[in-house]
Amino acid sequence: MTISRFPIRWLIALSLSTAFAEPIPFPSLARFDAAAQTTVQNRLAQPFDAATAVRLALLQHPEVRNTLLDLGTTPNALLAAGWLHEGKLDLWQELIGNPSQLDDRTSKLVQNLLHRSQIVQEAWYRAAAAEALRPALTDQQTATEALMELARSRRDASNLSRLDEATALAEVGDTRLEVMEERQTGEMALLDLRRELGINPDTPLKLAPLPTPPAGIPRFKGLLELAKQYNLPLRHVLNTLSQDRSVSEQNTLRQTVPTLPLFSGKNALGHKENQLGTRLAAETDVHELASKLTELESKLALAQQRWQALAQEILPQRQAASTEALKHYNGMLRGVDELLKSRMAELATQQRLIIAQRDYWLAWLALESLVGGKLPTPNYEQPTIKSIPSIIEAPTKHH
Numbered sequence: 001m002t003i004s005r006f007p008i009r010w011l012i013a014l015s016l017s018t019a020f021a022e023p024i025p026f027p028s029l030a031r032f033d034a035a036a037q038t039t040v041q042n043r044l045a046q047p048f049d050a051a052t053a054v055r056l057a058l059l060q061h062p063e064v065r066n067t068l069l070d071l072g073t074t075p076n077a078l079l080a081a082g083w084l085h086e087g088k089l090d091l092w093q094e095l096i097g098n099p100s101q102l103d104d105r106t107s108k109l110v111q112n113l114l115h116r117s118q119i120v121q122e123a124w125y126r127a128a129a130a131e132a133l134r135p136a137l138t139d140q141q142t143a144t145e146a147l148m149e150l151a152r153s154r155r156d157a158s159n160l161s162r163l164d165e166a167t168a169l170a171e172v173g174d175t176r177l178e179v180m181e182e183r184q185t186g187e188m189a190l191l192d193l194r195r196e197l198g199i200n201p202d203t204p205l206k207l208a209p210l211p212t213p214p215a216g217i218p219r220f221k222g223l224l225e226l227a228k229q230y231n232l233p234l235r236h237v238l239n240t241l242s243q244d245r246s247v248s249e250q251n252t253l254r255q256t257v258p259t260l261p262l263f264s265g266k267n268a269l270g271h272k273e274n275q276l277g278t279r280l281a282a283e284t285d286v287h288e289l290a291s292k293l294t295e296l297e298s299k300l301a302l303a304q305q306r307w308q309a310l311a312q313e314i315l316p317q318r319q320a321a322s323t324e325a326l327k328h329y330n331g332m333l334r335g336v337d338e339l340l341k342s343r344m345a346e347l348a349t350q351q352r353l354i355i356a357q358r359d360y361w362l363a364w365l366a367l368e369s370l371v372g373g374k375l376p377t378p379n380y381e382q383p384t385i386k387s388i389p390s391i392i393e394a395p396t397k398h399h
Contacts, residue, residue: 033065036075039084044199049208050124050361051089053197054117059084061198067112091117092230092373102232111232118369120196122362127193128210129358130186133351137186140347141179143340148172150337175344182351213360215308216380217301223293223371224286230373234289237282289370296370300363305383307356315353318346 036059043056058064059075068074083094091114096102102110151168154160160168194201228234325342328334368375 031074031076032069033059033075036060036079039079040199043084044203044205047206047208049211050121050128052084052086053124053193054089054091054120055084057116057120057197058113061116061196064113064116064198067109067116071106071109088374089117090374102236104236107232107236114232114369114372116196118365120193121365123189123193123196124207125210125358125361125365126189127186127205128207129354130189131207132210132354132357133182133186136347136350136354137179137182140175140344140351143344143347144172144175144179147337147340147344150340210354210357211361213304213307213357214380215312216382217304218297218378219301219381220297220376220378222376223297223367224290226373226376227289227293227371228286230371231289232372234282234285235372237278237285292370293367296363296367300360300367303356303360303363307353307360308383310349310353310356315346315349318349322346 040056040060043052048056058068059079065075068078095110095113148169151160151165151172155162155165190205191201193205194203228238322342322345325334325339329336329339364375
């Protein structure tokens with residue numbers, strides 16, 4: 001049986017056109033999310049901060065929209081209620097308020113929304129830090145290329161040994177690789193933010209500047225009591241215990257006084273009765289929570305001290321050193337290589353400062369996530385470490 005070539009060619013062309021056709025977009029549902037998606041796209045054209053990123057994600061991300069549907073509402077309804085407003089974010093008050101208790105189903109759905117908001121804020125701070133690093137990385141790349149050209153020109157002029165040239169070029173190569181990796185990390189951070197927002201990977205973003213941490217070590221009061229109120233899993237256990245009337249002083253271990261060693265086989269041990277085991281498990285959770293709160297608060301304090309040391313001590317000295325290096329270069333007291341190295345050291349410190357700035361807010365988010373709600377305004381304690389005196393501002397007098 002002979003098959004005509006024309007139908008075969010037609011089938012191949014049809015299969016190729018189907019394979020490379022434009023993907024069919026999911027149409028928005030007018031009553032469900034059409035207005036919300038349009039508003040989100042318009043808002044993305046303006047600079048937005050971490051709080052706004054959460055508000056946008058809760059209107060746009062498919063998983064969140066599904067959670068809203070389970071809760072009996074829609075992105076359009078949430079938008080009409082005034083959800084997308086500017087200002088500080090307090091998800092607990094805006095989503096929950098102050099109910100006496102939540103049923104298990106609602107508690108799990110709200111917990112999902114709180115967890116999603118945490119992820120979105122973390123992604124925003126990483127992306128904002130990546131954007132802040134771009135100028136410093138560009139300047140570092142320029143300085144690196146200048147050092148490479150300087151080493152090669154000196155080698156061509158026979159003013160630099162092959163060993164020194166190889167060492168210099170290897171150091172330049174390491175720096176170029178670090179810059180490339182940092183840029184790739186920044187691109188991935190922006191991609192992660194787009195994913196957590198629920199938008200296309202190529203959607204343009206305009207981020208607000210990375211906020212500056214406070215000039216002082218944050219000290220909180222009453223975090224454990226606040227966590228008992230806002231931490232939903234612990235709140236559920238404590239509410240269950242408070243409603244159980246069987247937990248009383250009469251609920252004790254039924255056993256005789258044992259002899260030691262305890263597990264010798266001679267003792268007839270009793271068993272836990274009623275809800276005592278649940279209460280002791282809750283006490284264990286509270287104990288672990290208190291320890292974890294202390295740990296995360298210490299990490300937040302350390303992050304603040306690291307940022308403050310870089311911002312107020314190390315970076316100003318690096319900037320002063322770069323200024324003095326330029327003066328020495330203009331006075332023919334230092335070479336161009338020393339000038340470039342001083343500038344690269346300053347740029348490296350700027351990058352460390354931005355990373356420390358990001359890490360402070362990530363530590364804040366970790367503590368806030370454990371508490372379960374918005375952190376209270378802390379008291380800011382000034383560090384006792386004295387700043388390094390500037391030898392440039394107070395030059396030594398020569399006689």
